[in-house]
Amino acid sequence: MTLHGLIFYLLASVILASTGMAITRRNLVHAVLYLVFSFIGSALLFCLFGAPFLALLQVIIYAGAIMVVFLFIVMMVKPDLSEGTVLPLRQLLPMVLFGFMYAVVGVLVAVTDPAGRAVLETAVAKPTEFGHYVFARHYLAVEIISLILLIGLMGALHLGREKVPKEPEEPS
Amino acid sequence: MNWLLFTPEIYYLLVSLLFLGASMGGRATPGTDYIAALSAAAVGMAVTAAAVKLEGSLFAGSYRIDLLSQVFKVILSSALFLVLCICAQLNGIRERHRRDFYCLLFLCTVAMMMLVSSVHLISIYLSLELSSYSLYVLVALRKNANLGLEAGIKYFIIGIFASAMMFFGMGMVYASTGAGYLEELTEVLPGFVHDPLLMLGLLLTLSGFFFKLAVFPFHFWAPDVYQGSMNQVAAYIATASKVAAIGILLRVIAVLGEGNAYLIQVLAVLSIVSMTLGNLAAIVEHDVKRLLAYSTIAHAGYVLIGVLSASAGGYSGTVFYAMALLLMKFTVFLVVVQVASAGGNLRIEQLAGLHRRSPLLAMALLVAAFSLAGIPPTVGFTGKFLVFTAAMQKGYFTLVLIGMINVVISLYYYLMMVRAAYLLKPDEALPDLHLSLPLRTLTGALVALMLVAGSFPYPFIQAANAAVRALM
Structure with a gap:
C-alpha cells in the first residue's frame, strides 16, 4: 500500500x-x-x-x-x-434492510467485475476561471439562488415567529 | 441580450418584490391588497399573452423562449389569476401574512415560468427548487399551525429527498456525457444508449419532475399536503405546479426522445402504477381534498401516457391535457373553497344538498367531476382521447387498456361527489350560498369553457400542435 x-x-x-x-x-x-x-x-x-x-x-x-x-x-x-x-425499531428495520441490500449489491458488483471502472474526465480550473465561468455563463442561476435564499429567510422567519408564546388568535 | 424576451418573468418578479416590501412595513389592508394582487395578476396575464410570439435565447443559451414555453407561461399566468380569484376570503391565514402570501404566489409563478423555459440542467434544477421552496412556505402559512406545519414539513422532507436524487442524477448525466445543455444531450445521447451510468442518471433526474407531478414513487406527499394546506394553496399546487411540471417533462423527454426503449418502459410502468394506485386509494377517501390528491396522482399517470408516446400527437395531447387539468381541477377547488367558506377542510358528506344551496356550484361540480372522469362532451374526455390515441398509434395497446379500466374505476368516486351534491339530504338545513356577481360569472364561464373546449377542441388542439412544433 x-x-x-x-x-x-x-x-x-x-x-x-x-x-x-x-x-x-x-x-x-x-x-x-x-x-x-x-x-x-x-x-x-x-x-x-x-x-x-x-x-x-x-x-x-x-x-x-x-x-x-x-x-x-x-x-x-x-x-x-x-x-x-x-x-424506534419500527423505523430502524427498513433502514437495516435497505443497508443490507445495498451492501449485497455492492459486493456482487465488486465480485462479478473486479476490473470494471468508469473513467470520468477531470476538469481543472483555477478559482478565477471558475468564477468567470459561473458569473458569465450562469448568472441566471446565481440570481435564482439568491431568490431561493430570500424564500428560505421568509420561511425561517415565519416558522420562528410561530414559536413566540401564545398570542391571541386573530378573529377569523 | 434582448431583455424584452424576459418581460413576463421580470413583471411577476417586480410584483412579488413589491408585495415583499409592503409586507415589511405599513398596516395590513386586506381589501386593497387583494384588489392590487388580483389586478396585478390580470395585467400579468395580458403581459404574458402579449409575449406569446416571442422567440429567442437568453443567458448564454441556458434559457429558451419559444412557443412551447410561452404557451405554458400563458397557462401558468391564467392559473395564478384564477387562484387569486378565489382568494377574496383568505380565512386560512392570519391577516398579517396576507402580503407574504401574495409575494410567495407571484414568486412561485416566476419560478415555474423560468422552469418551462430552462434548457440547462442547472437552471432547470434551480428553478424547480425555487418553486418548491415557495410552495413549502405557502403550505406552512396556514393559520391552523398544527395542520399547516405538519404538511409543510412533510412536503419539505419528501421534496428535498426528491431534489437530492435529482441532483445526484444530473451529476451522473454530466459526469458521463459532459453535457449540461439539453441540446448537447440530444447530440451525444445516441452514443450512450447502453451506458448504465447515464441511464440511471436520467431516471434519477426525472424523479424531480415526478415529485412535482406526484407520480409513483414520489406521490406520498400529495394527500397530506392537500389536506394540510389552505384550500387556495392546494388549488394552486393542483393546477399551476402540475402544469409547470408537465411543461418541463415534455421538454426533457423530447430530448431523450425516441429510440430510448428502456426509459419508455420505465415510464409506462410508473404510469400504470400511478393510475391504479391513485384511483384505488381515492375510492375510500372521504375528505374531498385528499380525494382530489389521489385523483391528481391518477391524472399524472394519464399525462405520462401522452409523454411516453414520444410523438407529435402525444406531446400535443399532453399540452391539451395540461390545459384541461387546469380547468377541471380549478373548478372543483372553486366549489370546495366556496362551500368550506370558513377555510376548513371539506368532507364529502358536507356537499350534501349543494344543489339546493347553490345550483350553480352544484352544476360546476357536476361538469368538473364528469370532466375529470372523462365523460364526453367535456374537456377531460377530449384530453384523454388525444392522449390515448397517441399511445394507440405507437402500439401501446395494453397501456391504453389499463388506462381505460382506470377511467371506469375513477367514475366511482367522482360520482360519489356528484351524488352527495345532488341526491343526499343534509342532516340539518344549511343556509343558501350566495356568490358575488364576478364569482358567478367566473363559475359560469368555467363551465361553458369546459363544455366548449370539449365539444369544439380544434382551436386548442391547433395551439397545442403549434406549441410542440418547437420540440420536434
Whole structure:
C-alpha cells in the first residue's frame, strides 16, 4: 500500500466513524460537532485528490457557515433532549434492510467485475476561471439562488415567529 | 441580450418584490391588497399573452423562449389569476401574512415560468427548487399551525429527498456525457444508449419532475399536503405546479426522445402504477381534498401516457391535457373553497344538498367531476382521447387498456361527489350560498369553457400542435 492509499483509508475511516456518531447522537450539539469532523475529513480527501480549492470551499461553506446555521437552529427550536434510542425499531428495520441490500449489491458488483471502472474526465480550473465561468455563463442561476435564499429567510422567519408564546388568535 | 424576451418573468418578479416590501412595513389592508394582487395578476396575464410570439435565447443559451414555453407561461399566468380569484376570503391565514402570501404566489409563478423555459440542467434544477421552496412556505402559512406545519414539513422532507436524487442524477448525466445543455444531450445521447451510468442518471433526474407531478414513487406527499394546506394553496399546487411540471417533462423527454426503449418502459410502468394506485386509494377517501390528491396522482399517470408516446400527437395531447387539468381541477377547488367558506377542510358528506344551496356550484361540480372522469362532451374526455390515441398509434395497446379500466374505476368516486351534491339530504338545513356577481360569472364561464373546449377542441388542439412544433 502506498502512502497515498494509507492516508486515504485513514481519512475514510475517520469520516465514516464521525458521520456514524453524528447520526446516532441524541444531543444535537454533539451531533453537529461530529458532523464538522466529517466535513473536515472530506475536505482533506479533496485535498488528497488534488482539488485544494474544493477543499477550502468545503471547510468555509460546510464546516463553517452551514454548521453555524445548524447551531443557530438547535438554539432556536430548543429540541427535546429526552433519553432513549434514536430510532424506534419500527423505523430502524427498513433502514437495516435497505443497508443490507445495498451492501449485497455492492459486493456482487465488486465480485462479478473486479476490473470494471468508469473513467470520468477531470476538469481543472483555477478559482478565477471558475468564477468567470459561473458569473458569465450562469448568472441566471446565481440570481435564482439568491431568490431561493430570500424564500428560505421568509420561511425561517415565519416558522420562528410561530414559536413566540401564545398570542391571541386573530378573529377569523 | 434582448431583455424584452424576459418581460413576463421580470413583471411577476417586480410584483412579488413589491408585495415583499409592503409586507415589511405599513398596516395590513386586506381589501386593497387583494384588489392590487388580483389586478396585478390580470395585467400579468395580458403581459404574458402579449409575449406569446416571442422567440429567442437568453443567458448564454441556458434559457429558451419559444412557443412551447410561452404557451405554458400563458397557462401558468391564467392559473395564478384564477387562484387569486378565489382568494377574496383568505380565512386560512392570519391577516398579517396576507402580503407574504401574495409575494410567495407571484414568486412561485416566476419560478415555474423560468422552469418551462430552462434548457440547462442547472437552471432547470434551480428553478424547480425555487418553486418548491415557495410552495413549502405557502403550505406552512396556514393559520391552523398544527395542520399547516405538519404538511409543510412533510412536503419539505419528501421534496428535498426528491431534489437530492435529482441532483445526484444530473451529476451522473454530466459526469458521463459532459453535457449540461439539453441540446448537447440530444447530440451525444445516441452514443450512450447502453451506458448504465447515464441511464440511471436520467431516471434519477426525472424523479424531480415526478415529485412535482406526484407520480409513483414520489406521490406520498400529495394527500397530506392537500389536506394540510389552505384550500387556495392546494388549488394552486393542483393546477399551476402540475402544469409547470408537465411543461418541463415534455421538454426533457423530447430530448431523450425516441429510440430510448428502456426509459419508455420505465415510464409506462410508473404510469400504470400511478393510475391504479391513485384511483384505488381515492375510492375510500372521504375528505374531498385528499380525494382530489389521489385523483391528481391518477391524472399524472394519464399525462405520462401522452409523454411516453414520444410523438407529435402525444406531446400535443399532453399540452391539451395540461390545459384541461387546469380547468377541471380549478373548478372543483372553486366549489370546495366556496362551500368550506370558513377555510376548513371539506368532507364529502358536507356537499350534501349543494344543489339546493347553490345550483350553480352544484352544476360546476357536476361538469368538473364528469370532466375529470372523462365523460364526453367535456374537456377531460377530449384530453384523454388525444392522449390515448397517441399511445394507440405507437402500439401501446395494453397501456391504453389499463388506462381505460382506470377511467371506469375513477367514475366511482367522482360520482360519489356528484351524488352527495345532488341526491343526499343534509342532516340539518344549511343556509343558501350566495356568490358575488364576478364569482358567478367566473363559475359560469368555467363551465361553458369546459363544455366548449370539449365539444369544439380544434382551436386548442391547433395551439397545442403549434406549441410542440418547437420540440420536434
